[in-house]
Amino acid sequence: MKTLRNPPLYPRNPLRHMDHAARFNYVTRALMFLAFAIGVLLIGGVALKYATPGLVWKFTPPRLSSTAAHYRHVRVVGAKTGINSETGSAPPRLELSEFMNSAEGVDLYLQCHLELLNKNASDKLSFYQIAAIHGGPYQAWDGVTGNVTFPSGYATHRSVLFPVWHRPYLALFEQIISGCAVKLAKEYDEDVRKAYEDAASVLRIPYWDWAAKPWLPAIVAQPFRTVRTPKGLANITNPLHQFTFPEGTVDGLRAAAAIHKEDPIIWTTGATMRCPQLADHNGTVSDQLGTLNTTLRTYQLFTELDGDYEHFASIGYWDVHHRISLENVHNSVHLAVGTEMTIEEGAEWARSRLCGHMGSDFASFDPLFFLHHANIDRIFALWQAVFPDSYVTPRISDLGTYLRPANLTDNIDTPLQPFFGEDGKTPYTAATARNISTFGYTYLELMDLTMSPPELSEHVLRIISSLYSEKKS
Numbered sequence: 357m358k359t360l361r362n363p364p365l366y367p368r369n370p371l372r373h374m375d376h377a378a379r380f381n382y383v384t385r386a387l388m389f390l391a392f393a394i395g396v397l398l399i400g401g402v403a404l405k406y407a408t409p410g411l412v413w414k415f416t417p418p419r420l421s422s423t424a425a426h427y428r429h430v431r432v433v434g435a436k437t438g439i440n441s442e443t444g445s446a447p448p449r450l451e452l453s454e455f456m457n458s459a460e461g462v463d464l465y466l467q468c469h470l471e472l473l474n475k476n477a478s479d480k481l482s483f484y485q486i487a488a489i490h491g492g493p494y495q496a497w498d499g500v501t502g503n504v505t506f507p508s509g510y511a512t513h514r515s516v517l518f519p520v521w522h523r524p525y526l527a528l529f530e531q532i533i534s535g536c537a538v539k540l541a542k543e544y545d546e547d548v549r550k551a552y553e554d555a556a557s558v559l560r561i562p563y564w565d566w567a568a569k570p571w572l573p574a575i576v577a578q579p580f581r582t583v584r585t586p587k588g589l590a591n592i593t594n595p596l597h598q599f600t601f602p603e604g605t606v607d608g609l610r611a612a613a614a615i616h617k618e619d620p621i622i623w624t625t626g627a628t629m630r631c632p633q634l635a636d637h638n639g640t641v642s643d644q645l646g647t648l649n650t651t652l653r654t655y656q657l658f659t660e661l662d663g664d665y666e667h668f669a670s671i672g673y674w675d676v677h678h679r680i681s682l683e684n685v686h687n688s689v690h691l692a693v694g695t696e697m698t699i700e701e702g703a704e705w706a707r708s709r710l711c712g713h714m715g716s717d718f719a720s721f722d723p724l725f726f727l728h729h730a731n732i733d734r735i736f737a738l739w740q741a742v743f744p745d746s747y748v749t750p751r752i753s754d755l756g757t758y759l760r761p762a763n764l765t766d767n768i769d770t771p772l773q774p775f776f777g778e779d780g781k782t783p784y785t786a787a788t789a790r791n792i793s794t795f796g797y798t799y800l801e802l803m804d805l806t807m808s809p810p811e812l813s814e815h816v817l818r819i820i821s822s823l824y825s826e827k828k829s
């Protein structure tokens with residue numbers, strides 16, 4: 357046995373100065389006491405729980421909350437390149453066929469769009485998650501949660517906020533594409549790099565003007581496209597054709613679709629579809645689009661509603677005007693692409709069978725959605741220029757969203773969740789998303805910043821008339 361020489365009177369670590377047996381005894385007793393104490397606590401707890409059945413037992417583990425004061429949300433600021441620092445003039449979003457005239461712009465846009473599509477579904481800036489903001493599969497994005505568990509996306513429909521909610525949504529998509537394009541342009545060989553950098557700086561998302569061209573644009577039906585990449589010519593998957601759902605996501609999507617009893621047909625191929633069970637589906641979609649009178653109905657938005665914002669914005673009013681609200685024209689385009697329509701007596705058409713995602717609560721997964729909504733945003737922006745004093749007035753929406761129960765009054769200060777501005781803390785509202793200049797883009801019709809509001813109003817009306825009136829003056 358080891359003898360301890362001169363043990364201190366008050367040892368700091370008493371175990372050091374004990375012999376083996378004493379140390380064993382000491383530790384064992386301490387452990388036994390601890391086990392006893394834990395046992396008493398457990399048994400006491402369980403007994404108490406059964407003795408008080410009415411009591412709700414809650415244990416909330418501490419966690420890093422995304423709503424905590426320190427958390428900054430994704431900042432939705434739009435594309436910020438190519439803006440004239442003196443005049444503030446921003447690059448325009450172009451009509452698709454005009455957009456196609458810039459070979460460099462198209463090369464960058466298609467590659468960046470494809471990159472977004474291919475990003476991992478767990479990345480909040482992937483196409484999958486961006487698309488999931490709008491409707492199904494009814495999941496939180498960027499930690500923006502509330503108390504409502506309503507099977508809906510964040511998007512507002514049947515509400516005065518319908519046009520304006522989609523504005524920051526598109527700006528988010530646009531800023532991701534733009535950020536990618538600026539980086540990608542730098543990778544091109546020196547002889548063409550400047551052309552690509554210039555194209556990247558003015559790159560904005562294109563729009564599909566189904567009011568002037570009520571048919572499916574050829575490019576969205578092509579499975580592949582040849583583009584010039586920094587490494588040379590390449591045949592790439594065309595991102596505008598369809599979105600292939602990332603592995604492991606389809607079951608969840610299908611389950612979410614089942615909540616609303618949506619037809620499971622659209623979940624059979626693992627990719628978005630547009631009425632594929634029809635022999636010539638792109639042709640059929642175009643035929644259906646041709647029956648909608650989108651040209652006249654778009655014109656009427658400007659000429660028949662007396663500048664009444666509520667009628668313009670939403671389908672909430674089921675009166676004589678309901679066919680000429682922006683949301684209604686928009687709905688019919690969704691349905692022409694995503695359902696098989698039947699012509700019924702008394703109605704120009706009636707929805708019959710879901711056969712594509714665009715007609716469903718999963719519409720935003722079809723890349724065509726963003727081209728379609730860019731046109732909705734454009735019509736909205738033009739309408740704002742024609743009627744600058746008409747805007748969101750408080751109105752009840754009978755449809756809830758992921759965060760808002762149904763039958764609440766939407767107004768100019770209702771947060772447009774989950775979109776936050778420059779500080780990553782303040783959600784957009786209809787007040788702060790009113791002007792497109794906030795998001796770094798414009799439309800050709802609104803380019804002239806020297807006009808007074810009345811001049812601009814007349815100017816835009818003339819263009820609307822030349823594009824969409826029967827006379828096309």
Ligand SMILES: N[C@@H](CC1=CC(=O)C(=O)C=C1)C(=O)O
Nearest residue numbers: 687690691714715716717719
């Ligand atoms: N649910 C709309 C159509 C529709 C509108 C959307 O906004 C959408 O994302 C998908 C579909 C209707 O039946 O009229």
